[in-house]
Amino acid sequence: MTWETSDSEGAKPTETARGDRPGDAAGGGDLILRGEDVTKEYQTGTQTVRALKGIDFGIAPSDFVAIVGPSGSGKSTLLNLLGLLDVPTDGAVSLRGQDVSTFSDADRTRKRKRAIGFVFQSFYLIPTLTALENVEMPRMLDKTPVKTRERAKTLLRRVGLGDRLDHYPDELSGGQKQRVAIARSLINDPALLLADEPTGNLDRDTGDEILALFDELRAEEDVAIVTVTHDAYVAEEADRVVNLVDGVIEDAGETAADGGHGA
Amino acid sequence: MSWLRRVTARFPTVVLARRNLSRASARTTLAVVAIVIGVVAIGTIGAGGEAFKQDQMEAYEGFGGTATVSPVYYQNDDGDIVGGISDKDVSRMRQVTSGATVHPVIQRWDTVVRTSSGETSPSAQVKGLAALGTFYEAQSGSIPDSWRQQVVVGSRFADNNDVETGDQLTVTINGSFERTFRVAAVLEPQGFADQLQADRSVFLPFDRLSQLEDSESEYGSVIVRVDPQTASIDEAAESLETEFNTRRRTIAVSEVQEQRERFGQTFEMINQFLIGVGSISLLVAAVTIANTMLMTAIEREREIGVMRAVGYPKRAVVSLLLAEATILGLVGAAIGVPLALGIGMGLNQFLVGDPLAFTAAGLRYVGLGALFGVLTSLFAGVYPAWKSANKRPVEALE
Ligand SMILES: Nc1ncnc2c1ncn2[C@@H]1O[C@H](COP(=O)(O)OP(=O)(O)OP(=O)(O)O)[C@@H](O)[C@H]1O
Ligand SMILES: [Mg+2]
Numbered sequence: 164m165t166w167e168t169s170d171s172e173g174a175k176p177t178e179t180a181r182g183d184r185p186g187d188a189a190g191g192g193d194l195i196l197r198g199e200d201v202t203k204e205y206q207t208g209t210q211t212v213r214a215l216k217g218i219d220f221g222i223a224p225s226d227f228v229a230i231v232g233p234s235g236s237g238k239s240t241l242l243n244l245l246g247l248l249d250v251p252t253d254g255a256v257s258l259r260g261q262d263v264s265t266f267s268d269a270d271r272t273r274k275r276k277r278a279i280g281f282v283f284q285s286f287y288l289i290p291t292l293t294a295l296e297n298v299e300m301p302r303m304l305d306k307t308p309v310k311t312r313e314r315a316k317t318l319l320r321r322v323g324l325g326d327r328l329d330h331y332p333d334e335l336s337g338g339q340k341q342r343v344a345i346a347r348s349l350i351n352d353p354a355l356l357l358a359d360e361p362t363g364n365l366d367r368d369t370g371d372e373i374l375a376l377f378d379e380l381r382a383e384e385d386v387a388i389v390t391v392t393h394d395a396y397v398a399e400e401a402d403r404v405v406n407l408v409d410g411v412i413e414d415a416g417e418t419a420a421d422g423g424h425g426a
Numbered sequence: 427m428s429w430l431r432r433v434t435a436r437f438p439t440v441v442l443a444r445r446n447l448s449r450a451s452a453r454t455t456l457a458v459v460a461i462v463i464g465v466v467a468i469g470t471i472g473a474g475g476e477a478f479k480q481d482q483m484e485a486y487e488g489f490g491g492t493a494t495v496s497p498v499y500y501q502n503d504d505g506d507i508v509g510g511i512s513d514k515d516v517s518r519m520r521q522v523t524s525g526a527t528v529h530p531v532i533q534r535w536d537t538v539v540r541t542s543s544g545e546t547s548p549s550a551q552v553k554g555l556a557a558l559g560t561f562y563e564a565q566s567g568s569i570p571d572s573w574r575q576q577v578v579v580g581s582r583f584a585d586n587n588d589v590e591t592g593d594q595l596t597v598t599i600n601g602s603f604e605r606t607f608r609v610a611a612v613l614e615p616q617g618f619a620d621q622l623q624a625d626r627s628v629f630l631p632f633d634r635l636s637q638l639e640d641s642e643s644e645y646g647s648v649i650v651r652v653d654p655q656t657a658s659i660d661e662a663a664e665s666l667e668t669e670f671n672t673r674r675r676t677i678a679v680s681e682v683q684e685q686r687e688r689f690g691q692t693f694e695m696i697n698q699f700l701i702g703v704g705s706i707s708l709l710v711a712a713v714t715i716a717n718t719m720l721m722t723a724i725e726r727e728r729e730i731g732v733m734r735a736v737g738y739p740k741r742a743v744v745s746l747l748l749a750e751a752t753i754l755g756l757v758g759a760a761i762g763v764p765l766a767l768g769i770g771m772g773l774n775q776f777l778v779g780d781p782l783a784f785t786a787a788g789l790r791y792v793g794l795g796a797l798f799g800v801l802t803s804l805f806a807g808v809y810p811a812w813k814s815a816n817k818r819p820v821e822a823l824e
Contacts, residue, residue, distance in 0.1 A: 246735065248819050248820045248823075268740070273739075281732070281735050283823065287728050287731075287823075291442075291445035291449050292445065304738065308436075347736070
């Protein structure tokens with residue numbers, strides 16, 4: 164029932180990335196995020212829905228984890244907990260060793276900003292802002308407009324949109340929007356990138372481009388990526404596949420042939 | 427451009443707010459219109475009312491240090507109505523108020539005034555008052571000092587009957603006296619607060635009226651005036667009261683200054699009431715703004731959820747939505763103020779005859795309207811902003 168940060172042999176950049184972290188070794192002190200016996204219940208009226216039924220997880224730098232499973236199995240719920248958007252009903256989630264439940268809402272907001280990038284299935288770009296401004300958005304309130312703009316331009320070039328800086332979202336294709344969303348998720352140099360079906364709306368070619376981008380990010384910036392997906396080819400690329408069924412992890416495997424479990 | 431960018435980059439919230447407003451331009455426009463209406467209502471009513479009051483107050487100006495005396499009628503033991511001010515009474519008044527000038531006013535009700543074109547004016551009030559020129563100013567012609575063949579008319583009478591200086595007027599009194607006079611002057615408009623309702627009056631030479639055969643030596647009222655520099659109208663009024671009202675109340679003495687204050691207070695109340703009514707339109711505007719902001723907040727729930735997810739604190743979301751609401755108020759005020767001033771100029775022209783007759787108090791109401799407009803918008807934005815900021819990002823994203 165557990166999904167541990169197995170010292171995966173397969174993952175290429177992982178080895179190099181780990182080397183320069185202090186206190187690595189077995190204890191998992193270098194984990195970005197760790198969950199123990201995490202349970203999440205939703206209260207709807209008199210009914211209690213147990214969306215997650217006690218799962219364990221750990222995410223290390225430059226991990227690539229795919230979460231698959233049938234609809235309603237708790238994938239988004241898990242992603243929300245990983246992203247500090249929600250707190251578990253039971254069990255503990257800790258960010259770099261700090262128990263998330265001790266954080267106030269403002270604390271979690273701050274940690275999110277510093278450590279976590281989000282890519283949503285429906286992009287959720289702000290229609291009144293250009294591609295460049297959308298990427299800048301998470302840092303718009305910081306008093307570093309020049310630095311932010313440089314970084315945003317670099318990121319957009321990196322995702323292949325250097326020539327679309329001033330386009331508004333409705334002037335971009337689905338794949339381009341998703342790439343803007345990814346650039347936005349990276350503006351704060353997160354340690355962890357959370358994606359909910361990032362390729363769900365894209366054709367295979369565009370999906371592959373996104374995956375290539377993920378690989379690059381892990382290799383060059385040590386970013387850990389956790390993605391919910393229904394696409395088999397995405398799961399195949401992952402170091403580990405977490406198969407959620409009805410709030411429980413069925414089996415955790417290395418990049419496995421059963422990656423297509425979801426759907 | 428780079429300069430503008432550097433400035434706006436300092437206020438990213440304002441930039442975001444402005445962009446968001448331009449997105450739903452129809453809704454934004456309607457919300458602004460609501461605020462404009464409120465600002466204009468308060469500003470116009472306030473400024474116009476103050477100008478009107480000021481203008482009416484001016485009617486009292488020729489009456490500084492003045493009291494009006496009117497007769498008190500009563501029923502005697504035989505059941506007859508008696509009372510009135512006679513020549514003898516006027517002489518007594520002159521005696522007891524040494525130093526004051528006493529001007530009896532004759533008013534005849536049994537009169538017909540005909541213009542040279544033959545039209546009669548039923549609403550004209552025929553009066554006689556010596557020293558007319560010390561109370562009123564002429565807007566055309568000049569008020570003669572002593573006169574026998576001329577009349578002086580009020581502005582409203584002149585307007586209504588197309589009478590100008592130099593025209594002929596025929597006055598018939600009691601069916602017997604009939605005479606044609608030349609109009610020597612038309613008086614400045616005095617407004618309704620005027621003591622003698624001069625606007626509707628035709629002033630005949632005082633001596634003519636007092637020498638009429640059937641004259642009962644009875645006066646409609648008496649104007650007592652002192653030089654406020656050297657004497658007190660209070661004292662004069664008191665002397666009159668002692669002389670005439672000790673045994674029984676036979677005259678009513680009213681100091682014009684008091685009337686003026688009373689009028690001012692009454693008018694102030696009416697004006698505030700009207701402004702209160704005008705403020706209701708701002709209340710409606712508040713509802714509109716609140717509704718606009720709620721719709722915005724609901725429409726942008728996900729967007730705001732994303733902002734919260736990527737690290738915008740609640741405070742930032744609140745400021746963003748409040749900035750939007752405040753911009754609505756500011757734009758509404760920016761449009762409303764010139765509009766209120768424009769309409770106020772029209773009102774001034776209509777009421778006072780001078781488009782620039784704004785008073786300080788009146789302009790204060792325009793400012794107040796603008797201020798209330800902005801504050802209303804800000805307050806109307808509080809609930810939607812609070813509600814939207816307190817939505818958990820997860821909920822907002824679902
Ligand atoms: N806010 C909520 N209130 C009540 N129940 C909820 C809430 N969010 C999720 N649930 C329930 O929790 C369970 C897991 O939901 P979740 O959204 O995590 O599923 P999922 O695996 O993401 O499904 P899908 O693939 O359809 O997106 C479901 O049974 C769902 O009905
Ligand atoms: Mg989901």
